[in-house]
Amino acid sequence: MLLLRRMNKEGSPPHGIRFPSTHSSHAKLSCVLAPFVTILVLASNGCWLFLFFPHHLSPSIESPTDALREASPDLYAGACQLWRGEWVPDQGPSPYTKTCPYLGASENCLQNGRSDTGYLHWRWKPADCELSRFDAGRFLTLLRTKKLMLIGDSLARNQMQALVCTLAQVEDPIHAHDEFREQTWRFSSYDFTVTFIFSPFLVNYTVEASNDTIAGQTDLYKLHLDIPEWRWVRQLAAYDVAIISTGYWYHRRCLYYVSNSLIGGNSNSGLSSKIIKSHAALGITLRSALKYITTKFEGITMLRTVTVDHFENGEWFAGGSCNQTGPYLSGDGVVPPVPWMNQMINRIQTKEFDRARASMQDPMKLHLLNVTYSMHLRPDGHPGRYRIMTPDSPSNDCLHWCEPGPVDLWNQFVLHTLEHIL
Structure with missing residues (x-):
């Protein structure tokens, strides 16, 4: 019997959850097509599962950036692909310090004892343009009398905390x-x-608690992939800018519904058939959310792409760690490829972004914050062991980002975009 249960706070994945290993050289490409019966079930609900599977994906690629699909270029004059570039040394000051009272306790790495500060002294240099430092006064002046909403999981909160501390x-x-x-x-x-x-x-x-445990998880999430969540929908019209993101939670134990009918679940769901890859479900969600936003919201929307975790020698609750003290640099040799699953999610996100923008009368109201590659290059930017510990927390956090740290780049992307369209 399933018992309704309030969801726990999301600071870490549940015991046993496994986002496919991101830094193993022996990652294997799993089958990306759901069983034929699943496709038929999806088709009966007006969904085309196969649209969410890019062809010819490989976990082994020649260039780290080749893995990431190019989105349509931005439309304003002088726009460049911000996501293509490299981290270069920079001795400028951080946008805020560990004394900011609005920091997340688990992301305040310096306050929690991290002594190597080298991770703070890098800036992102796009390949074909200049990216200015974040100017908090400029940002506030630009958005005077306006309202901005960030919608997503704990990584969206990560970005919000960094933004508030900067402002x-x-x-x-x-x-x-x-x-x-x-x-x-x-x-x-x-x-x-x-x-x-x-x-x-x-x-x-x-979310419900079941009597069985699969992959270390008992909580079972029932997702209505075609219904944007009421929590943000009810407030969206009152805002001028919305930044949306999602990704990692789709690897929890999930059942998927469309038109209130069960269409399947992911490999941890407990179903013996109708298995749907988590990234396929994510694609359906993005199409639903972006369709709602582009037809109902009059403000500016930004879709932030998936980030990259850097667990080594294990996953959450399994001894995983992240002890790097600097970014991956092309001058140091071969940069490891973007992890296969992050490639897949990034491609789905850019594909759905392009689809949504093509349907809009005013495409200047939809923009992409493509942070996947820049974050892939920063294994040094996570709290690791420098986070507030609780008995049920992992010993290392290699998913979220130190504040200040590489996460501040996301808000640079936001300001750069807004400066050209407001």
């Missing part, structure tokens, strides 16, 4: 709303609001 160098915000699933900050002098909505799947879902 706090100009003005201390008022914490207008504070709960686990929703946080709102107001910068009164600029009449500017930042809100974070915890929506790890972007679509409606329930």
Whole structure:
């Protein structure tokens, strides 16, 4: 019997969850087509599962960037592909310090004892343009009287915390709303609001505890892939900018529904048939969410792509660690390829982005924050063992990002984009 249960906080994956190993040279390409019966079931619900499987993918590629599909270029004058580039040494100051009171405790690596500060002294240099430092005053002036919402999982919260701390160098915000699933900050002098909505799947879902354990997981998530989550939908119209993201939660134990009918589940779901790859379900979600946004939302939307974790010698709760102290640099030899699963998710995200933008009357209202490759190059940017520990937490966090750290690049991308369209 399944018992309804409130979801636990998402700071770490449940015991046993395995995002496919990201840094093993022996990663194997699994079959990407669901069984024929699954395709028939999906087709009956108006879904085309095969559209979410790029052809000829390989976990072994010649160039790290070859793995990532090029999205349509931005439309403003002078636009460049920000995601192509490299990290270069930089001795400039961090946008904020460990004393920022708005930092996440688990991401405040310096406060938690990290002594190697070299990871702070790099900046991202795009291949074909210049990326300015983040100017908090410029950002607040640009967004005066406006409201920005970040929608997603704990990595979206990671970005929100970094943004609030950066803007706090100009003005201390008022914490207008504070709960686990929703946080709102107001910068009164600029009449500017930042809100974070915890929506790890972007679509409606329930979570239940079952009597069985699969891959170390008992919680079972039931996702309605065609229904954007009410938590952000009910507020979206009041905002001017929305940044959406999702990815890692799709590797939890999930059943998938379309039109309120079960269409299948992932390999951890407990189903003996109708197995649907998690990235295929993610593709359906993105199409649903972007269709809703591009037809109902009058503001600017940015889709942030999947990041990259850097666990070595194991996964969460299995001895995984991340002890690198510098980025991957092309001058040091061969840069490891972008992990296969991250390649797949990035391709699906850029594909659905392109599809949504092509359907819009005003495509300038939809933009891509393609951070996958830049984050792949930063194995040194995670909290690792320098996080607040609790008895049920992993000994190393190689998924989230130190604040300050590489995560601040995401907000540079946001400002760069807004400067050209507002």
